[in-house]
Amino acid sequence: MATALADPMIARPFRVQRMRQETSDTFTVELSPEDGGAPMSFLPGQFNMLYVYGVGEIPISISGDPARRDTLVHTTRAVGNVTRAMKQLKAGDVVGVRGPFGSSWPVDELVGQDVVLVAGGIGLAPLRPALYSLIHRRERYGKIVLLYGTRSPDDILFRTDLERWRAHLELEVYVTVDRAIGRWRGNVGVVTTLIPRAPFDPSSTAALVCGPEVMMRFTVMELTRRGVPEESIHISMERNMKCAVGYCGHCQFGPTFICRDGPVLRYDRVKYFLGKREV
Numbered sequence: 001m002a003t004a005l006a007d008p009m010i011a012r013p014f015r016v017q018r019m020r021q022e023t024s025d026t027f028t029v030e031l032s033p034e035d036g037g038a039p040m041s042f043l044p045g046q047f048n049m050l051y052v053y054g055v056g057e058i059p060i061s062i063s064g065d066p067a068r069r070d071t072l073v074h075t076t077r078a079v080g081n082v083t084r085a086m087k088q089l090k091a092g093d094v095v096g097v098r099g100p101f102g103s104s105w106p107v108d109e110l111v112g113q114d115v116v117l118v119a120g121g122i123g124l125a126p127l128r129p130a131l132y133s134l135i136h137r138r139e140r141y142g143k144i145v146l147l148y149g150t151r152s153p154d155d156i157l158f159r160t161d162l163e164r165w166r167a168h169l170e171l172e173v174y175v176t177v178d179r180a181i182g183r184w185r186g187n188v189g190v191v192t193t194l195i196p197r198a199p200f201d202p203s204s205t206a207a208l209v210c211g212p213e214v215m216m217r218f219t220v221m222e223l224t225r226r227g228v229p230e231e232s233i234h235i236s237m238e239r240n241m242k243c244a245v246g247y248c249g250h251c252q253f254g255p256t257f258i259c260r261d262g263p264v265l266r267y268d269r270v271k272y273f274l275g276k277r278e279v
Contacts, residue, residue: 008245011051011096012037014072016089022075022157026122027087028063031072034094039069043104044129045236045264049244050074050086051096058082059241061126061263062100066133072097075125075157101244103264105130105208106234114142114200116228118219120149120191120211124157126236126263127210131165138170145172145200149191149215152177153184172199191215195222202227209267210236217274220267233267235274 014031021027033039042048042062051057058080064073078087089095107115107130115134119127127146134144146165150156156175166173174194176187187194191211205228209219216235223233237258242250246260254273256262267274 008098008101009243011049011057011098012040013094014097016091016093016095017071018091019087019089023155025079026075026077026155026157028073028075029086029089029095030064031074031095031097032070040072040097040100041069042066042072042100042129044107044133045105045126046100046102047126047241047244047263048072048074048097048099048101049241050082051098052082052085052089053094053096055085056082057096057098058086059101059244059259061236061238063125063128064132066129067136075122075128077122098244101241101259103262105133105236105264106206107133110206111140112142112204113232114145114205116145116147116198116200116205116207116223118147118191118195118207118209118211118223120215120219121151121155122157123209123211123215123236123238124148126238127208128158128161130208135165135168135171142204143172143200144170145174145198147174147176147191147194147198149176149178149194149211152179152181153186154181174198190218192218192222195219195226205232207233208236209233210238213237213274220271230268230271231266234264235267235270236263237265237270238263 013034015034018030063075241259246257251258
């Protein structure tokens, strides 16, 4: 069970334990409770609102292991005022945390099935907790396949994890890049090119997908073409959220509020709205 704050609008202070640069524009921050209280538990796929004092607040998916309650881990790209300020934080600095919020990857419902995780770019961060959870209970699932695509080899996230997962005899990990540079000798092409030859049984497969919306649309097309039912595909939406509790309407997506009903949503329930520019 995830443990949220009694008042979801009040931020709880967390102290920075470690900052780690993942790529040129992406970093991971590890936090622990500053007030000495209980660590925060969460479900894979949920997000927190992180507040950099004096700058602002931003939603960021949790990217750590749900089984490790001593550390709260978030991975994000420095693209705005808040994330650029967050990138400058040092060990010992304090940030505010509200959460956890939102729905989660349905890992408990996938027992006995093959599970394919498809990530585009920083979309690997929200999927990483789900992969941790699947690995912890590996015997409960069929094949577990990770398909991960990035712009270039320099943009690959969590390299240590990927190598460890690749070495795991009961996991299948495939990485592709849009543009090969340097000594890259792996797959080249968008992540959807991996789907036709990925080793899973579409009739008994659940798919977890996270990345840019255009990537998710084409991923769903390839998965369904392969034979995966729409109701077995789950996506994580990343539209910007402000209040995180469904009050402000900033993240409304058709009849859905991403902060309250998502970010993880079953594809067949939102496919009509996915990709509509005016939604």
